[in-house]
Amino acid sequence: MTTYLDHAATTPMLDAVVAEMSAAMRRTGNASSLHGSGRRARRAVEEARERIAAALGARPSEVVFTGGGTEGDNLALKGLYWARRTEDPERTRVLVSAAEHHAVLDAAEWLGEHEGAEVELLPVDELGRVHPEVLAEAIARDPGRVALASVMWANNEVGTVNPVRELAEVAHAAGVPFHTDAVQAVGILPVDFAASGADALVFTGHKLGGPYGVGALLLGRSVEVTPLLHGGGQERDVRSGTLDTPGVVGLATAVEITVADAQRRTEQLTALRDDLIARVLATVPDARLNGDPGTGEIDGGPSRLPGNAHLSFPGCEGDSLLMLLDAQGIECSTGSACTAGVAQPSHVLIAMGAGESIARGSLRFSLGHTSTQADVDAVVAVIGQVVERARRAGTAAGVL
Amino acid sequence: MRVLAAMSGGVDSAVAAARAVAAGHDVVGVHLALSEVPATLRTGARGCCSKEDAGDARRAADVLGIPFYVWDFAARFAEDVVEEFVAAYAAGQTPNPCLACNQKIKFAALLDKALALGFDAVCTGHYARLQDGVLRRAVDPDKDQSYVLAVLGREQLAHAMFPIGDTPKPQVRAEAARLGLRVADKPDSHDICFVPSGDTRRFLTARIGVRPGAIVDATTGERLGEHDGVHGFTVGQRRGLGLTRPAPDGRPRYVTAIEPETGTVRVGPATALDVRTIDATAPVWTSGEPPAATFDCTVQVRAHGGLAPATVHVAGDAVAIELGEPLRGVAPGQAAAFYRGDVVLGSARITATGA
Numbered sequence: 061m062t063t064y065l066d067h068a069a070t071t072p073m074l075d076a077v078v079a080e081m082s083a084a085m086r087r088t089g090n091a092s093s094l095h096g097s098g099r100r101a102r103r104a105v106e107e108a109r110e111r112i113a114a115a116l117g118a119r120p121s122e123v124v125f126t127g128g129g130t131e132g133d134n135l136a137l138k139g140l141y142w143a144r145r146t147e148d149p150e151r152t153r154v155l156v157s158a159a160e161h162h163a164v165l166d167a168a169e170w171l172g173e174h175e176g177a178e179v180e181l182l183p184v185d186e187l188g189r190v191h192p193e194v195l196a197e198a199i200a201r202d203p204g205r206v207a208l209a210s211v212m213w214a215n216n217e218v219g220t221v222n223p224v225r226e227l228a229e230v231a232h233a234a235g236v237p238f239h240t241d242a243v244q245a246v247g248i249l250p251v252d253f254a255a256s257g258a259d260a261l262v263f264t265g266h267k268l269g270g271p272y273g274v275g276a277l278l279l280g281r282s283v284e285v286t287p288l289l290h291g292g293g294q295e296r297d298v299r300s301g302t303l304d305t306p307g308v309v310g311l312a313t314a315v316e317i318t319v320a321d322a323q324r325r326t327e328q329l330t331a332l333r334d335d336l337i338a339r340v341l342a343t344v345p346d347a348r349l350n351g352d353p354g355t356g357e358i359d360g361g362p363s364r365l366p367g368n369a370h371l372s373f374p375g376c377e378g379d380s381l382l383m384l385l386d387a388q389g390i391e392c393s394t395g396s397a398c399t400a401g402v403a404q405p406s407h408v409l410i411a412m413g414a415g416e417s418i419a420r421g422s423l424r425f426s427l428g429h430t431s432t433q434a435d436v437d438a439v440v441a442v443i444g445q446v447v448e449r450a451r452r453a454g455t456a457a458g459v460l
Numbered sequence: 461m462r463v464l465a466a467m468s469g470g471v472d473s474a475v476a477a478a479r480a481v482a483a484g485h486d487v488v489g490v491h492l493a494l495s496e497v498p499a500t501l502r503t504g505a506r507g508c509c510s511k512e513d514a515g516d517a518r519r520a521a522d523v524l525g526i527p528f529y530v531w532d533f534a535a536r537f538a539e540d541v542v543e544e545f546v547a548a549y550a551a552g553q554t555p556n557p558c559l560a561c562n563q564k565i566k567f568a569a570l571l572d573k574a575l576a577l578g579f580d581a582v583c584t585g586h587y588a589r590l591q592d593g594v595l596r597r598a599v600d601p602d603k604d605q606s607y608v609l610a611v612l613g614r615e616q617l618a619h620a621m622f623p624i625g626d627t628p629k630p631q632v633r634a635e636a637a638r639l640g641l642r643v644a645d646k647p648d649s650h651d652i653c654f655v656p657s658g659d660t661r662r663f664l665t666a667r668i669g670v671r672p673g674a675i676v677d678a679t680t681g682e683r684l685g686e687h688d689g690v691h692g693f694t695v696g697q698r699r700g701l702g703l704t705r706p707a708p709d710g711r712p713r714y715v716t717a718i719e720p721e722t723g724t725v726r727v728g729p730a731t732a733l734d735v736r737t738i739d740a741t742a743p744v745w746t747s748g749e750p751p752a753a754t755f756d757c758t759v760q761v762r763a764h765g766g767l768a769p770a771t772v773h774v775a776g777d778a779v780a781i782e783l784g785e786p787l788r789g790v791a792p793g794q795a796a797a798f799y800r801g802d803v804v805l806g807s808a809r810i811t812a813t814g815a
Binding site: 379380382383384386387449450452453454455456 | 488527529531532569572573575576577578
């Protein structure tokens with residue numbers, strides 16, 4: 061019996077997605093072929109594009125299919141940078157938030173190391189949020205030289221939602237294109253591409269009940285991006301590669317279902333999540349919740365991802381907690397990026413000003429569409445003894 | 461028992477874990493991340509520490525059907541093993557980092573954490589036998605690693621498992637192949653795991669810097685040449701002295717003593733290497749206490765070879781060893797391990813030698 065509480069890593073595929081993809085996998089056809097089979101595949105792809113556009117407030121021509129979130133972020137960051145710098149070689153400033161996912165941070169860093177970019181990390185507050193004034197100030201230091209700004213819609217570790225609409229406005233006021241990594245947001249928060257004002261928005265299928273390895277970059281019609289992948293130019297001449305028809309169909313189905321269901325699920329997950337947090341804090345009084353408390357509202361949605369409970373347990377090491385919970389069938393995450401399976405101290409928590417002990421001893425429980433009260437109860441039942449044991453191991457290892 | 465199997469990604473620790481599983485224990489595999497900047501792929505004869513090695517360990521755990529985690533001990537390893545290693549060389553000694561790793565990491569930091577988390581024992585792929593707290597040499601004399609385990613005390617051994625010490629290496633490989641472990645034919649690791657190039661002198665120079673000194677004749681005191689630092693030398697070393705002038709008698713010269721205070725390296729003929737007494741410190745006894753204040757045993761002064769009958773006198777932290785026959789190449793910093801037959805009695809760190 062597994063208690064799966066790692067939906068922010070990947071969430072179970074929806075039955076309807078599996079069914080549609082399975083049917084699509086039995087049909088032959090390259091969407092770029094000119095015959096009947098090709099036209100059938102093309103129709104499925106274009107219908108998927110339209111369904112996604114309709115669900116997310118974009119135009120079909122603004123949907124660029126990709127191989128997932130990392131590719132989308134790399135294409136947005138590097139593509140925008142190259143295109144903007146080509147227009148004006150002075151534009152080499154890249155502004156990204158310090159709490160971004162590595163798909164954004166490392167792409168920016170690469171631009172710094174290889175393409176002459178001056179990468180500036182936008183500081184976040186103690187909740188992990190980028191304030192519009194911070195972006196405005198950063199741009200104002202030398203507005204003419206900013207190539208792009210990138211701030212994630214919602215943080216994958218601590219769940220804090222950023223004021224994307226305001227941030228995009230600030231960027232646009234200075235003529236700077238704005239990208240947002242919305243991998244954790246789409247299908248969960250109300251995401252409307254046009255209303256957000258973002259020029260580029262990235263999401264991926266497997267975080268919302270769709271397939272792995274398929275995602276999309278929503279790219280404004282007037283936004284120039286230099287391609288990463290060269291070839292057939294299948295996607296708006298911005299992204300080449302034979303379209304993954306079953307994947308794209310599955311992605312569209314997942315987006316449609318989750319977006320339609322988002323409000324109901326937000327209420328349900330918020331209730332479960334708040335119950336989990338309250339009861340864990342009652343059992344382990346010195347534990348603490350990281351990120352936004354979730355009581356506010358941003359752009360018509362909650363100020364924290366409804367399924368996210370990111371908690372620190374002082375004196376414990378995250379890997380001990382994770383192993384002990386795993387042994388009880390409870391699956392969660394230490395919430396930070398891994399190198400060869402080693403959890404690194406979270407750059408997000410460090411950017412939020414957390415000390416080493418908080419950064420090392422944290423767990424992210426993330427709930428999703430299959431989560432139940434029984435999952436919450438399972439965590440609450442064991443968390444006390446798990447923390448106690450991990451704390452003994454932490455003392456043995458010299459962790460404060 | 462709940463057993464934590466330390467899995468390096470090599471064949472020995474994989475088979476050790478397999479045997480713990482076969483013995484009916486509840487086994488969890490853990491790979492220790494010991495490098496702060498792990499390489500992506502293994503190169504040369506480095507036996508651990510790359511991401512590829514972590515992946516090999518993970519695949520072995522998959523095949524054995526046990527949970528698997530990577531635990532980060534890189535900071536502890538850097539402090540307790542690598543820095544100590546560098547400091548000992550800078551002080552003119554010849555440390556064995558595998559001893560330090562067993563004493564400070566595998567059977568200290570790792571064991572303590574494992575016990576706190578509810579495990580009963582740590583299992584490794586070392587070639588040694590351990591039964592009822594008695595540590596013995598492995599049956600495969602070429603592979604015997606009891607020397608690097610002789611630093612473990614009674615409490616540590618009480619929670620250790622060395623399941624492959626009773627098996628020769630070729631049979632361990634055959635067993636791995638039978639079990640479907642992909643690492644069955646993975647090359648043996650050599651050298652020091654944290655010196656990627658295998659060039660220890662360059663590794664040390666990068667950390668210690670160039671500290672020039674003289675190479676002098678041990679008997680005449682004549683200055684024979686220069687060197688870039690005492691860390692490039694080990695007592696008993698013959699190669700790499702960089703001396704252009706041959707010895708008057710035409711025989712090879714060896715490092716006979718290293719004096720870090722003055723940066724002097726003394727060289728002399730092979731006969732000057734003969735050691736008949738050894739002073740050592742910080743003894744560890746596998747049974748928890750020395751067999752007697754004075755006892756006879758066989759002493760081993762380096763990982764491979766260097767055995768002699770000896771009488772050992774123990775007075776608290778100080779150990780005086782009288783050798784029954786002279787040994788050559790006895791380097792301060794190495795451990796003197798004490799054996800009775802194939803049973804390990806304990807060890808102490810060599811501080812000085814006498815002729």
